[in-house]
Amino acid sequence: MANQAEKLLVQRIRDGQEEAWQELIGQFEGRLFAYVHRRIADRATCEDIVQEAFIGFANSLPNFDENRPLESFLFSICSNKLTDHLRRSGRRPAIPISATEDSQGPRSFTGPGRAASTLFRSQERKNIEVAALEEAIREQTEHWKSTGKWEKLKCLELIMVCGMANRAVADQLNIPQTQVANYKFEFVTRVRDRVKSQRISADIFPELADQTNEISDA
Incomplete structure:
Protein backbone atom coordinates (compact mmCIF):
# COMPACT_ATOMS: atom_id res chain seq x y z
CA MET A 1 0.00 0.00 0.00
CA SER A 89 14.31 -5.55 -31.79
CA GLY A 90 13.66 -9.29 -32.00
CA ARG A 91 15.00 -10.13 -28.55
CA ARG A 92 13.33 -12.39 -26.01
CA PRO A 93 11.39 -10.16 -23.57
CA ALA A 94 11.85 -12.36 -20.50
CA ILE A 95 12.02 -9.59 -17.92
CA PRO A 96 10.58 -9.19 -14.42
CA ILE A 97 7.73 -6.84 -13.64
CA SER A 98 9.65 -4.97 -10.96
CA ALA A 99 13.16 -4.52 -9.64
CA THR A 100 13.09 -7.94 -8.01
CA GLU A 101 13.82 -11.22 -9.78
CA ASP A 102 10.89 -13.26 -8.46
CA SER A 103 8.24 -11.78 -10.73
CA GLN A 104 6.07 -13.84 -13.02
CA GLY A 105 6.61 -11.47 -15.94
CA PRO A 106 5.37 -8.17 -17.33
CA ARG A 107 1.82 -7.06 -16.90
CA SER A 108 -0.15 -4.90 -19.30
CA PHE A 109 -1.91 -1.78 -18.04
CA THR A 110 -3.80 -1.05 -21.23
CA GLY A 111 -7.28 -2.32 -21.87
CA PRO A 112 -7.59 -5.66 -23.66
CA GLY A 113 -9.29 -4.05 -26.65
CA ARG A 114 -6.91 -1.17 -27.18
CA ALA A 115 -4.19 -3.02 -29.06
CA ALA A 116 -6.72 -4.54 -31.44
CA SER A 117 -8.44 -1.22 -32.05
CA THR A 118 -5.09 0.36 -32.84
CA LEU A 119 -4.13 -2.39 -35.26
CA PHE A 120 -7.38 -2.24 -37.20
CA ARG A 121 -7.95 1.49 -37.47
CA SER A 122 -8.88 2.48 -40.97
CA GLN A 123 -6.71 4.69 -43.14
CA GLU A 124 -9.32 7.41 -42.76
CA ARG A 125 -8.95 7.33 -39.00
CA LYS A 126 -5.19 7.46 -39.31
CA ASN A 127 -5.51 10.52 -41.51
CA ILE A 128 -7.67 12.17 -38.84
CA GLU A 129 -5.08 11.28 -36.21
CA VAL A 130 -2.25 12.80 -38.22
CA ALA A 131 -4.19 15.99 -38.92
CA ALA A 132 -5.16 16.36 -35.26
CA LEU A 133 -1.60 15.84 -34.06
CA GLU A 134 -0.17 18.24 -36.64
CA GLU A 135 -2.61 20.93 -35.54
CA ALA A 136 -1.93 20.33 -31.84
CA ILE A 137 1.86 20.42 -32.33
CA ARG A 138 1.61 23.59 -34.41
CA GLU A 139 -0.54 25.29 -31.78
CA GLN A 140 1.78 24.36 -28.92
CA THR A 141 4.98 25.41 -30.71
CA GLU A 142 3.37 28.69 -31.77
CA HIS A 143 2.27 29.28 -28.18
CA TRP A 144 5.79 28.76 -26.89
CA LYS A 145 7.12 31.11 -29.59
CA SER A 146 4.61 33.83 -28.73
CA THR A 147 5.44 33.58 -25.02
CA GLY A 148 9.21 33.50 -25.53
CA LYS A 149 9.78 29.93 -24.30
CA TRP A 150 12.90 29.59 -26.46
CA GLU A 151 14.74 27.15 -24.20
CA LYS A 152 11.79 24.78 -24.34
CA LEU A 153 11.70 25.05 -28.13
CA LYS A 154 15.44 24.40 -28.42
CA CYS A 155 15.08 21.38 -26.17
CA LEU A 156 12.16 20.05 -28.20
CA GLU A 157 14.04 20.49 -31.49
CA LEU A 158 17.12 18.67 -30.24
CA ILE A 159 15.05 15.74 -28.95
CA MET A 160 12.41 15.33 -31.63
CA VAL A 161 14.12 16.69 -34.74
CA CYS A 162 17.78 15.89 -34.12
CA GLY A 163 17.02 12.69 -32.19
CA MET A 164 19.38 13.49 -29.33
CA ALA A 165 19.14 11.70 -25.97
CA ASN A 166 18.16 13.60 -22.82
CA ARG A 167 21.70 13.64 -21.45
CA ALA A 168 23.15 15.05 -24.68
CA VAL A 169 20.46 17.73 -24.81
CA ALA A 170 21.17 18.69 -21.21
CA ASP A 171 24.88 19.06 -22.01
CA GLN A 172 24.13 21.05 -25.17
CA LEU A 173 21.82 23.53 -23.40
CA ASN A 174 23.71 23.48 -20.10
CA ILE A 175 20.61 22.61 -18.08
CA PRO A 176 19.86 19.72 -15.68
CA GLN A 177 18.81 16.45 -17.28
CA THR A 178 15.68 16.46 -15.13
CA GLN A 179 14.72 19.77 -16.75
CA VAL A 180 15.04 18.21 -20.20
CA ALA A 181 12.76 15.37 -19.13
CA ASN A 182 10.32 17.88 -17.69
CA TYR A 183 10.17 19.91 -20.93
CA LYS A 184 9.61 16.73 -22.93
CA PHE A 185 6.86 15.60 -20.58
CA GLU A 186 5.23 19.04 -20.66
CA PHE A 187 5.19 19.13 -24.45
CA VAL A 188 3.63 15.68 -24.75
CA THR A 189 1.04 16.60 -22.12
CA ARG A 190 0.14 19.91 -23.80
CA VAL A 191 -0.16 18.30 -27.22
CA ARG A 192 -2.35 15.56 -25.77
CA ASP A 193 -4.62 18.16 -24.17
CA ARG A 194 -4.84 20.17 -27.38
CA VAL A 195 -5.86 17.05 -29.29
CA LYS A 196 -8.45 16.42 -26.59
CA SER A 197 -9.79 19.97 -27.00
CA GLN A 198 -10.57 19.23 -30.66
CA ARG A 199 -13.32 16.93 -29.35
CA ILE A 200 -12.47 14.12 -31.72
CA SER A 201 -14.42 10.92 -31.20
CA ALA A 202 -13.01 8.52 -28.63
CA ASP A 203 -13.11 5.89 -31.37
CA ILE A 204 -10.26 7.76 -33.04
CA PHE A 205 -8.23 8.45 -29.89
CA PRO A 206 -9.35 5.96 -27.21
CA GLU A 207 -6.23 6.88 -25.20
CA LEU A 208 -7.84 10.24 -24.40
CA ALA A 209 -11.30 9.02 -23.54
CA ASP A 210 -10.93 9.20 -19.75
CA GLN A 211 -8.65 12.20 -19.49
CA THR A 212 -9.57 15.73 -18.57
CA ASN A 213 -9.19 18.61 -20.98
CA GLU A 214 -7.15 21.33 -19.33
CA ILE A 215 -4.72 23.57 -21.20
CA SER A 216 -2.90 26.20 -19.17
CA ASP A 217 -0.77 29.04 -20.48
CA ALA A 218 2.53 27.36 -19.63
Missing part, protein backbone atom coordinates in the same frame (compact mmCIF):
# COMPACT_ATOMS: atom_id res chain seq x y z
CA ALA A 2 1.25 3.48 -0.84
CA ASN A 3 2.43 5.66 2.02
CA GLN A 4 1.13 9.16 2.69
CA ALA A 5 4.17 10.82 1.12
CA GLU A 6 3.59 9.00 -2.18
CA LYS A 7 -0.10 9.90 -2.18
CA LEU A 8 0.77 13.55 -1.61
CA LEU A 9 3.36 13.48 -4.41
CA VAL A 10 0.83 12.03 -6.86
CA GLN A 11 -1.73 14.64 -5.88
CA ARG A 12 0.79 17.45 -6.39
CA ILE A 13 1.59 16.09 -9.86
CA ARG A 14 -2.13 15.95 -10.65
CA ASP A 15 -2.38 19.57 -9.53
CA GLY A 16 0.24 20.49 -12.13
CA GLN A 17 3.08 21.36 -9.74
CA GLU A 18 6.26 21.26 -11.82
CA GLU A 19 8.51 20.71 -8.82
CA ALA A 20 6.50 17.60 -7.91
CA TRP A 21 7.19 16.08 -11.33
CA GLN A 22 10.90 16.84 -10.97
CA GLU A 23 10.82 15.24 -7.52
CA LEU A 24 9.30 12.09 -9.01
CA ILE A 25 12.00 11.95 -11.69
CA GLY A 26 14.75 12.56 -9.18
CA GLN A 27 13.45 9.81 -6.92
CA PHE A 28 12.94 7.07 -9.49
CA GLU A 29 14.86 7.87 -12.69
CA GLY A 30 18.16 6.39 -11.51
CA ARG A 31 16.62 3.11 -10.37
CA LEU A 32 14.54 2.73 -13.51
CA PHE A 33 17.59 3.43 -15.66
CA ALA A 34 19.64 0.82 -13.80
CA TYR A 35 16.82 -1.69 -14.24
CA VAL A 36 16.66 -1.13 -18.01
CA HIS A 37 20.45 -0.95 -18.37
CA ARG A 38 20.71 -4.53 -17.10
CA ARG A 39 19.12 -5.67 -20.37
CA ILE A 40 20.20 -2.94 -22.81
CA ALA A 41 23.75 -1.61 -23.11
CA ASP A 42 23.01 1.55 -25.09
CA ARG A 43 22.53 4.43 -22.66
CA ALA A 44 20.49 6.60 -25.05
CA THR A 45 18.03 3.77 -25.61
CA CYS A 46 17.76 3.22 -21.87
CA GLU A 47 17.04 6.90 -21.33
CA ASP A 48 14.31 6.82 -23.98
CA ILE A 49 12.64 3.79 -22.41
CA VAL A 50 12.71 5.38 -18.95
CA GLN A 51 11.26 8.59 -20.38
CA GLU A 52 8.50 6.60 -22.07
CA ALA A 53 7.75 5.02 -18.70
CA PHE A 54 7.33 8.44 -17.08
CA ILE A 55 5.07 9.56 -19.93
CA GLY A 56 3.08 6.36 -19.52
CA PHE A 57 2.68 7.17 -15.85
CA ALA A 58 1.48 10.68 -16.71
CA ASN A 59 -1.09 9.28 -19.12
CA SER A 60 -2.34 6.86 -16.46
CA LEU A 61 -2.81 9.53 -13.77
CA PRO A 62 -6.59 9.99 -14.29
CA ASN A 63 -7.17 6.34 -13.36
CA PHE A 64 -4.24 5.74 -11.01
CA ASP A 65 -5.15 4.08 -7.71
CA GLU A 66 -3.40 6.12 -5.02
CA ASN A 67 -3.39 3.12 -2.69
CA ARG A 68 -1.04 1.26 -5.01
CA PRO A 69 2.70 1.61 -4.22
CA LEU A 70 4.16 4.14 -6.62
CA GLU A 71 7.45 2.30 -7.06
CA SER A 72 5.87 -0.98 -8.17
CA PHE A 73 3.57 0.86 -10.57
CA LEU A 74 6.45 2.75 -12.21
CA PHE A 75 8.55 -0.40 -12.53
CA SER A 76 5.57 -2.20 -14.07
CA ILE A 77 5.17 0.48 -16.72
CA CYS A 78 8.91 0.49 -17.35
CA SER A 79 8.83 -3.29 -17.69
CA ASN A 80 6.14 -3.01 -20.35
CA LYS A 81 8.11 -0.37 -22.26
CA LEU A 82 11.24 -2.51 -22.09
CA THR A 83 9.29 -5.55 -23.27
CA ASP A 84 7.95 -3.59 -26.23
CA HIS A 85 11.46 -2.50 -27.19
CA LEU A 86 12.88 -6.01 -26.93
CA ARG A 87 10.07 -7.42 -29.06
CA ARG A 88 10.60 -4.76 -31.72
Whole structure:
Protein backbone atom coordinates (compact mmCIF):
# COMPACT_ATOMS: atom_id res chain seq x y z
CA MET A 1 0.00 0.00 0.00
CA ALA A 2 1.25 3.48 -0.84
CA ASN A 3 2.43 5.66 2.02
CA GLN A 4 1.13 9.16 2.69
CA ALA A 5 4.17 10.82 1.12
CA GLU A 6 3.59 9.00 -2.18
CA LYS A 7 -0.10 9.90 -2.18
CA LEU A 8 0.77 13.55 -1.61
CA LEU A 9 3.36 13.48 -4.41
CA VAL A 10 0.83 12.03 -6.86
CA GLN A 11 -1.73 14.64 -5.88
CA ARG A 12 0.79 17.45 -6.39
CA ILE A 13 1.59 16.09 -9.86
CA ARG A 14 -2.13 15.95 -10.65
CA ASP A 15 -2.38 19.57 -9.53
CA GLY A 16 0.24 20.49 -12.13
CA GLN A 17 3.08 21.36 -9.74
CA GLU A 18 6.26 21.26 -11.82
CA GLU A 19 8.51 20.71 -8.82
CA ALA A 20 6.50 17.60 -7.91
CA TRP A 21 7.19 16.08 -11.33
CA GLN A 22 10.90 16.84 -10.97
CA GLU A 23 10.82 15.24 -7.52
CA LEU A 24 9.30 12.09 -9.01
CA ILE A 25 12.00 11.95 -11.69
CA GLY A 26 14.75 12.56 -9.18
CA GLN A 27 13.45 9.81 -6.92
CA PHE A 28 12.94 7.07 -9.49
CA GLU A 29 14.86 7.87 -12.69
CA GLY A 30 18.16 6.39 -11.51
CA ARG A 31 16.62 3.11 -10.37
CA LEU A 32 14.54 2.73 -13.51
CA PHE A 33 17.59 3.43 -15.66
CA ALA A 34 19.64 0.82 -13.80
CA TYR A 35 16.82 -1.69 -14.24
CA VAL A 36 16.66 -1.13 -18.01
CA HIS A 37 20.45 -0.95 -18.37
CA ARG A 38 20.71 -4.53 -17.10
CA ARG A 39 19.12 -5.67 -20.37
CA ILE A 40 20.20 -2.94 -22.81
CA ALA A 41 23.75 -1.61 -23.11
CA ASP A 42 23.01 1.55 -25.09
CA ARG A 43 22.53 4.43 -22.66
CA ALA A 44 20.49 6.60 -25.05
CA THR A 45 18.03 3.77 -25.61
CA CYS A 46 17.76 3.22 -21.87
CA GLU A 47 17.04 6.90 -21.33
CA ASP A 48 14.31 6.82 -23.98
CA ILE A 49 12.64 3.79 -22.41
CA VAL A 50 12.71 5.38 -18.95
CA GLN A 51 11.26 8.59 -20.38
CA GLU A 52 8.50 6.60 -22.07
CA ALA A 53 7.75 5.02 -18.70
CA PHE A 54 7.33 8.44 -17.08
CA ILE A 55 5.07 9.56 -19.93
CA GLY A 56 3.08 6.36 -19.52
CA PHE A 57 2.68 7.17 -15.85
CA ALA A 58 1.48 10.68 -16.71
CA ASN A 59 -1.09 9.28 -19.12
CA SER A 60 -2.34 6.86 -16.46
CA LEU A 61 -2.81 9.53 -13.77
CA PRO A 62 -6.59 9.99 -14.29
CA ASN A 63 -7.17 6.34 -13.36
CA PHE A 64 -4.24 5.74 -11.01
CA ASP A 65 -5.15 4.08 -7.71
CA GLU A 66 -3.40 6.12 -5.02
CA ASN A 67 -3.39 3.12 -2.69
CA ARG A 68 -1.04 1.26 -5.01
CA PRO A 69 2.70 1.61 -4.22
CA LEU A 70 4.16 4.14 -6.62
CA GLU A 71 7.45 2.30 -7.06
CA SER A 72 5.87 -0.98 -8.17
CA PHE A 73 3.57 0.86 -10.57
CA LEU A 74 6.45 2.75 -12.21
CA PHE A 75 8.55 -0.40 -12.53
CA SER A 76 5.57 -2.20 -14.07
CA ILE A 77 5.17 0.48 -16.72
CA CYS A 78 8.91 0.49 -17.35
CA SER A 79 8.83 -3.29 -17.69
CA ASN A 80 6.14 -3.01 -20.35
CA LYS A 81 8.11 -0.37 -22.26
CA LEU A 82 11.24 -2.51 -22.09
CA THR A 83 9.29 -5.55 -23.27
CA ASP A 84 7.95 -3.59 -26.23
CA HIS A 85 11.46 -2.50 -27.19
CA LEU A 86 12.88 -6.01 -26.93
CA ARG A 87 10.07 -7.42 -29.06
CA ARG A 88 10.60 -4.76 -31.72
CA SER A 89 14.31 -5.55 -31.79
CA GLY A 90 13.66 -9.29 -32.00
CA ARG A 91 15.00 -10.13 -28.55
CA ARG A 92 13.33 -12.39 -26.01
CA PRO A 93 11.39 -10.16 -23.57
CA ALA A 94 11.85 -12.36 -20.50
CA ILE A 95 12.02 -9.59 -17.92
CA PRO A 96 10.58 -9.19 -14.42
CA ILE A 97 7.73 -6.84 -13.64
CA SER A 98 9.65 -4.97 -10.96
CA ALA A 99 13.16 -4.52 -9.64
CA THR A 100 13.09 -7.94 -8.01
CA GLU A 101 13.82 -11.22 -9.78
CA ASP A 102 10.89 -13.26 -8.46
CA SER A 103 8.24 -11.78 -10.73
CA GLN A 104 6.07 -13.84 -13.02
CA GLY A 105 6.61 -11.47 -15.94
CA PRO A 106 5.37 -8.17 -17.33
CA ARG A 107 1.82 -7.06 -16.90
CA SER A 108 -0.15 -4.90 -19.30
CA PHE A 109 -1.91 -1.78 -18.04
CA THR A 110 -3.80 -1.05 -21.23
CA GLY A 111 -7.28 -2.32 -21.87
CA PRO A 112 -7.59 -5.66 -23.66
CA GLY A 113 -9.29 -4.05 -26.65
CA ARG A 114 -6.91 -1.17 -27.18
CA ALA A 115 -4.19 -3.02 -29.06
CA ALA A 116 -6.72 -4.54 -31.44
CA SER A 117 -8.44 -1.22 -32.05
CA THR A 118 -5.09 0.36 -32.84
CA LEU A 119 -4.13 -2.39 -35.26
CA PHE A 120 -7.38 -2.24 -37.20
CA ARG A 121 -7.95 1.49 -37.47
CA SER A 122 -8.88 2.48 -40.97
CA GLN A 123 -6.71 4.69 -43.14
CA GLU A 124 -9.32 7.41 -42.76
CA ARG A 125 -8.95 7.33 -39.00
CA LYS A 126 -5.19 7.46 -39.31
CA ASN A 127 -5.51 10.52 -41.51
CA ILE A 128 -7.67 12.17 -38.84
CA GLU A 129 -5.08 11.28 -36.21
CA VAL A 130 -2.25 12.80 -38.22
CA ALA A 131 -4.19 15.99 -38.92
CA ALA A 132 -5.16 16.36 -35.26
CA LEU A 133 -1.60 15.84 -34.06
CA GLU A 134 -0.17 18.24 -36.64
CA GLU A 135 -2.61 20.93 -35.54
CA ALA A 136 -1.93 20.33 -31.84
CA ILE A 137 1.86 20.42 -32.33
CA ARG A 138 1.61 23.59 -34.41
CA GLU A 139 -0.54 25.29 -31.78
CA GLN A 140 1.78 24.36 -28.92
CA THR A 141 4.98 25.41 -30.71
CA GLU A 142 3.37 28.69 -31.77
CA HIS A 143 2.27 29.28 -28.18
CA TRP A 144 5.79 28.76 -26.89
CA LYS A 145 7.12 31.11 -29.59
CA SER A 146 4.61 33.83 -28.73
CA THR A 147 5.44 33.58 -25.02
CA GLY A 148 9.21 33.50 -25.53
CA LYS A 149 9.78 29.93 -24.30
CA TRP A 150 12.90 29.59 -26.46
CA GLU A 151 14.74 27.15 -24.20
CA LYS A 152 11.79 24.78 -24.34
CA LEU A 153 11.70 25.05 -28.13
CA LYS A 154 15.44 24.40 -28.42
CA CYS A 155 15.08 21.38 -26.17
CA LEU A 156 12.16 20.05 -28.20
CA GLU A 157 14.04 20.49 -31.49
CA LEU A 158 17.12 18.67 -30.24
CA ILE A 159 15.05 15.74 -28.95
CA MET A 160 12.41 15.33 -31.63
CA VAL A 161 14.12 16.69 -34.74
CA CYS A 162 17.78 15.89 -34.12
CA GLY A 163 17.02 12.69 -32.19
CA MET A 164 19.38 13.49 -29.33
CA ALA A 165 19.14 11.70 -25.97
CA ASN A 166 18.16 13.60 -22.82
CA ARG A 167 21.70 13.64 -21.45
CA ALA A 168 23.15 15.05 -24.68
CA VAL A 169 20.46 17.73 -24.81
CA ALA A 170 21.17 18.69 -21.21
CA ASP A 171 24.88 19.06 -22.01
CA GLN A 172 24.13 21.05 -25.17
CA LEU A 173 21.82 23.53 -23.40
CA ASN A 174 23.71 23.48 -20.10
CA ILE A 175 20.61 22.61 -18.08
CA PRO A 176 19.86 19.72 -15.68
CA GLN A 177 18.81 16.45 -17.28
CA THR A 178 15.68 16.46 -15.13
CA GLN A 179 14.72 19.77 -16.75
CA VAL A 180 15.04 18.21 -20.20
CA ALA A 181 12.76 15.37 -19.13
CA ASN A 182 10.32 17.88 -17.69
CA TYR A 183 10.17 19.91 -20.93
CA LYS A 184 9.61 16.73 -22.93
CA PHE A 185 6.86 15.60 -20.58
CA GLU A 186 5.23 19.04 -20.66
CA PHE A 187 5.19 19.13 -24.45
CA VAL A 188 3.63 15.68 -24.75
CA THR A 189 1.04 16.60 -22.12
CA ARG A 190 0.14 19.91 -23.80
CA VAL A 191 -0.16 18.30 -27.22
CA ARG A 192 -2.35 15.56 -25.77
CA ASP A 193 -4.62 18.16 -24.17
CA ARG A 194 -4.84 20.17 -27.38
CA VAL A 195 -5.86 17.05 -29.29
CA LYS A 196 -8.45 16.42 -26.59
CA SER A 197 -9.79 19.97 -27.00
CA GLN A 198 -10.57 19.23 -30.66
CA ARG A 199 -13.32 16.93 -29.35
CA ILE A 200 -12.47 14.12 -31.72
CA SER A 201 -14.42 10.92 -31.20
CA ALA A 202 -13.01 8.52 -28.63
CA ASP A 203 -13.11 5.89 -31.37
CA ILE A 204 -10.26 7.76 -33.04
CA PHE A 205 -8.23 8.45 -29.89
CA PRO A 206 -9.35 5.96 -27.21
CA GLU A 207 -6.23 6.88 -25.20
CA LEU A 208 -7.84 10.24 -24.40
CA ALA A 209 -11.30 9.02 -23.54
CA ASP A 210 -10.93 9.20 -19.75
CA GLN A 211 -8.65 12.20 -19.49
CA THR A 212 -9.57 15.73 -18.57
CA ASN A 213 -9.19 18.61 -20.98
CA GLU A 214 -7.15 21.33 -19.33
CA ILE A 215 -4.72 23.57 -21.20
CA SER A 216 -2.90 26.20 -19.17
CA ASP A 217 -0.77 29.04 -20.48
CA ALA A 218 2.53 27.36 -19.63
